[in-house]
Amino acid sequence: MANIQKQIEQLRAEIRHHDVLYYVQNAPEITDQQYDKLFAELKQLETKHPELITPDSPTQRVSEQPVAGFETVPHAVPMLSIDNTYNEDELRKFDERVAKGLESPRYDYTVEPKIDGLAISLRYENGHLTRAATRGDGSRGDNVTSNIRTIRAIPLSLEGKDIPEVLEVRGEVYMPKKAFTELNAAKVEAGEPEFANPRNAAAGSLKLLDARVTATRKLAFFAYSLGQVSTPLADTHYDALEKLRNFGLPVNEAKKAKDINKVMAICHDWQHRKDKFAYQIDGMVIKVNRYDQHDVLGTTGRAPKWCIAYKFPAEQAETILESITVQVGKNGTLTPVANLKPVQLAGTTVKRATLHNFDQLERLDARCGDTVIIEKAGEIIPQVVDVIVKQRDLFESKPFEIPTQCPTCGGGVQKDENGVYLRCVNPNCIAQLKERLEYFVGKGQMDIDKLGPALIEQLVDKELVKNFADIYKLRFDQLVQLERMADKSAANVMDSIEASKARPLWRLVAALGIRNVGGQSAQILSDEFGALDKLMAATAEQLTAIDQIGPVMAESVYEYLHDQDNIKIINKMLDAGVIPAPPKQKASNVLEGMTIVVTGTLKNHTRQQIEQMIKDHGGKTSSSVSKKTALLVAGENAGSKLDKANQLGIEVITEAKFMERVTSP
């Protein structure tokens, strides 16, 4: 046993070491596959020896148990905002105020990038992450610990020497540009609204009640300041950042500047390079370096007087709108897209820009041939923001005609229920079918990777595939005759279709492309019903009664699963051998019918882990003790809940006893 414990600890240390190399030092030494292998090894050992699992094991980042809501928690030191400046003049005025406030010319600055995400306060006690909270109103924020734990860039425990007993680290949680683009592409495919910018995407991902979903969002983190600290880390901000880096926290590049001229030069340098970074920077943050001088300068209540942001102006470009095409989405939504004369904007060549919807197009009155101004929304997605009407050829130019028919199938169009989007209402529209099939085979759904868009195009055009079920009837001899197909590639396609037959139920539910239902909702539905026939038989009331499934989604699901054509196609898929794997089974029924409360400080598990085990073994959890409570699992320093349980004569057990019950029933 001691041997296995050692092996487990070694693997954990190794994984943490590689996390630091990857996230803090930006210098990974192993490939993702090698990392995954270490992780799988650890996971395997821990599955065999659950008693050796600790809350800060890298395998324990994701809590399986969604929370009902976030509690608000106080900040020991308020989280202030910072004032903004937009030009050199304003920045120099800030410097004059600093000089005056300090009554001395002897001060210097630290200059660092301003990351566009959301501020978080991480509380480490004795080096262990105990709590994470959003800024909220500055004095109280939301407790988002279970979601923060899923961010691999954030260490669950700190490394190195002289770690203060209490250390609150503040910084920015952000979504890298690539993750943002991928997330929005998946949202569009799922028929869900896109995030306007990476900041909203990061905030939205952190406010999810289910940490399993947050874990898929590829969030990252940079530390940039301190809250409550039991022993001062350093005399200057610059040195404190260095300390944080040595504790294994990701800290962005920071520069020292001896005066405001140097500050300006650093700001300009970053402004030129800003598009080269993997994350979005919307300016620079300038801080007086010495902490004793922070105290002298003080705050205005809202913002400190020793700190200022220098914001970069939004970049725009002018170009010609060559044409407008109308795209048809998988649920029939028509979207106008501007095709542009290629132009450079914020680091990329832009050829297309979104016009969002026809209302927006009418408001702008954008016409083919117009000179238009484009800007990157959230600095990522190019959009047309203005038309230079003066430069329009008044004789030639005419307003864009809003389609009254689907551009692909010629079918009728209608405004959707929100009155914003136009939709093609022909259920047999070929453009929609292709989009739906592409979504069905997509990575987040049935993951039939060898069935790409070009092949789908051919299969639909040749009428070999008219619905999802037809995919499972395809034969080798049909595939091999298609363009760019040979024996090997056709066999690969067949294998990849075959492999998809046993995908988990939630993937199949997601793949159906039901309006308003993305991967997250599909998982909830799959967990709730456990089998496809049960979901198909669900009444509207049963669907609405599920936590996290709103009435609009419940209606979409009910309608979809009660449509005769859809039912036929689903049944044909099942006939063709699609057997969706049911969600994970319960581990046992030893806690069946019991409502259990967990309280106090636990030694070897987090509360979420214990609560998950309760569920896995058939029990229910509750946060308050009442007559209905069957059992109280009490850690150290249990307070009022323990008293109440004793009063009511409810059985109280320790964490260790609880583990015995579930591991050796």
Ligand code: IVH
């Ligand atoms: S310092 C009291 N440094 O920008 C000083 N903030 O617009 C605390 N931000 O609330 C903030 N990068 O969420 C600081 N390097 C950086 C930053 C940064 C991004 C955010 C932070 C702040 C907001 C103000």
